[in-house]
Structure formats: C-alpha cells, structure tokens
Amino acid sequence: MITRRHFGLLAGTGLAGIAAITLTGRPAAATEAKALRIGYQKAGLLAVARREKSIEKRLEADGTTVTWVEFAAGPPLLEALNVGAIDFGWTGDAPPIFAQAAGANLVYVGAAPSNGKGEAIIVKDGSPAKTVADLKGKKIAVTKGSSAHNLLVAALEKAGVAFADITPVYLSPADAAAAFASDSVDAWSIWDPFLALAEARQPVRQLTTTADTVAVNTYLLANKTFANANPAIVTKTIAGLTDTADWANANRSEIAKALSEITGVPIGPQTVAVERTVYGIEPLTDAIIAGQQVTADRFFKLGLIPKQIVVTDAVWAAPKA
Numbered sequence: 001m002i003t004r005r006h007f008g009l010l011a012g013t014g015l016a017g018i019a020a021i022t023l024t025g026r027p028a029a030a031t032e033a034k035a036l037r038i039g040y041q042k043a044g045l046l047a048v049a050r051r052e053k054s055i056e057k058r059l060e061a062d063g064t065t066v067t068w069v070e071f072a073a074g075p076p077l078l079e080a081l082n083v084g085a086i087d088f089g090w091t092g093d094a095p096p097i098f099a100q101a102a103g104a105n106l107v108y109v110g111a112a113p114s115n116g117k118g119e120a121i122i123v124k125d126g127s128p129a130k131t132v133a134d135l136k137g138k139k140i141a142v143t144k145g146s147s148a149h150n151l152l153v154a155a156l157e158k159a160g161v162a163f164a165d166i167t168p169v170y171l172s173p174a175d176a177a178a179a180f181a182s183d184s185v186d187a188w189s190i191w192d193p194f195l196a197l198a199e200a201r202q203p204v205r206q207l208t209t210t211a212d213t214v215a216v217n218t219y220l221l222a223n224k225t226f227a228n229a230n231p232a233i234v235t236k237t238i239a240g241l242t243d244t245a246d247w248a249n250a251n252r253s254e255i256a257k258a259l260s261e262i263t264g265v266p267i268g269p270q271t272v273a274v275e276r277t278v279y280g281i282e283p284l285t286d287a288i289i290a291g292q293q294v295t296a297d298r299f300f301k302l303g304l305i306p307k308q309i310v311v312t313d314a315v316w317a318a319p320k321a
Contacts (some may be wrong), residue, residue: 030171033230036237038065039077039089042263043193045279046090048244051258052190053118055240059277064233075099076219081106087226088237092147092191093216097296100314101305107227107316110220110238111288112245113278116211117152117190129187131161132207138186139167141176141285147210147218150295152189153302154214155207163302192273193265200269213255217288220281222316231318238281245279284315 040046049055056066074091075098081089082104092115099106123129130156142149156163169185173194180188198204220238227234248255252274260270272307293311300308
C-alpha cells in the first residue's frame, strides 16, 4: 500500500508561503529588481538548480538574490505567478493553458522536454483494464489542470473513448495516491516521482505513457509584468537552468541521490524516475507553440476551459535593449 508519509513529503502546495510573500514581499512589477522569487516542485530540474545554485551563480554579479517557494503541482504554482507572489516557475503543458484561459498575467519564456516515460496512466496489476479503451465507465484519479490531465484526455481521445464516458476524480497527488491504494478509483494518471513510488509500493501496470500518447513539452513561465520589467533576469535564469540540465544529463546517479534526499522518496524509485527523465532547455519554436495550441483546443472542445485561447498571445518577446 502506498503510504501518505512519502507523498506528504512531496505534496505541500506552498499556499501559506504564497500568502506571506503576497503580504510582505515586493510587487512583481518592480523595475530593475534585485530579487527573484522562483516557484518549484521538489521533483524537477528546478529542485536540482536550487541545490546547485546555478541560477544564483548567473545572477550574483548583478546583486540579485533568489528566493524559492515550493509547490506540489503546476496549477497552484501558476496561481501564485499570476498574483505576483512569485516571478518565475516551471510546469507541465496543461497548467498554463488553464491559467491563460482564466486571464492570468503570465508568459511563456522557454520550453523543456515532456515528462515522457515518466508520466503514465496506471492500474493495479489485478485490474481487468488491459488498454485505455477499457477505462470506459471507470473512475480515474488525476490532478485537474496538470500535465497528467492532458495525458488522460489525449489517451482517451486516441482510444476512441469520450471523456464523458469516464468519471474523472480530481485530486492532489497525495490524495490520489490514497484513493488509488484503497481502490476508491480504478486508475490513476500521474507523473514522476509519484509514478515511480507507486510502482515500487505495489504491483501496477502502465496502460500508456505521455511518450506513447502525445507530443508535448513542459514550460518555463514568468509573471508578465516582471518579465517585461526585468528581461535580463529572466534570460540569465534560463541560462542557469540550461547549465543545470547539462550537468544533470552527465550526473544522473548524483541527481538521483540528491533528489532522494530532497523529496524523501527512496533511492530505488527515485533512480527509476531520474533514468527516464530527459533534461534540457529549448527555445519556444513555432512547432512547440503549435503543439501547445493543439492541447488548448482539445481542452476547449471538451469544455474544460471556459474560452478558446491563442497560445501565441502569451509567448514572451523580450524587450530589445
């Protein structure tokens, strides 16, 4: 049985921290900022960048300090980005679509590889469901507005199953883990390291992964007001993450050990998660944005977002010097 203890180590949303920062921190609109607030999730490349201080190294010559705020998933991170509680963050493909549809004050500033093989729809080994098509009529746990939400939607579409023919159970990763373990749901769409930890705790089967289902990316995002006022900070932050990605690809065993210490996930499943992760930072090409538009259109068609959006409207153009 998956215990709540391990998932609890990963699941704090950081909302209390958001409130404190909102009340006591500087406005995101500050010009020539000397402080950068980054929202991160413990399991990702940003957690490694925090440990390695790669962003701090890029910004120290300018006297810019860095503050880190932890989140369990992309949606609450982008809520904080919108209100100016943080300035920069990284999420999967779906959260910025939901945020843009809600009128959030944010911009895409870079891209990275998708969760790929590290994101899957799983069932218990004894489940009668052998394929995604077998999920018709089933209850499926998923974090609303997350990249795993997009995986679920895209996988059902590919299998010819209407989204209305399943019952989505919208839960945080920690609550979804408990529901999956207790058989309150039939399947779970989830990303690493939660996926790797679930696989380590009980026999499960993957029905499909993001790598097998849909071509997507993950994204670097910034508060729009902050980015426009501080383009140099944004550019140097992306450069620092590129440094981290290059280092991570060459030091996977060290990354696994570091993330295990950070998250509390045992080294076994954490190593599995790291080995199936692709590290890298990419520019926002026309092809990448077109793929994100396909995802946005899919969500609108299903009524999951309130209005149709144009992704390019939220792509950052760094002001010219």
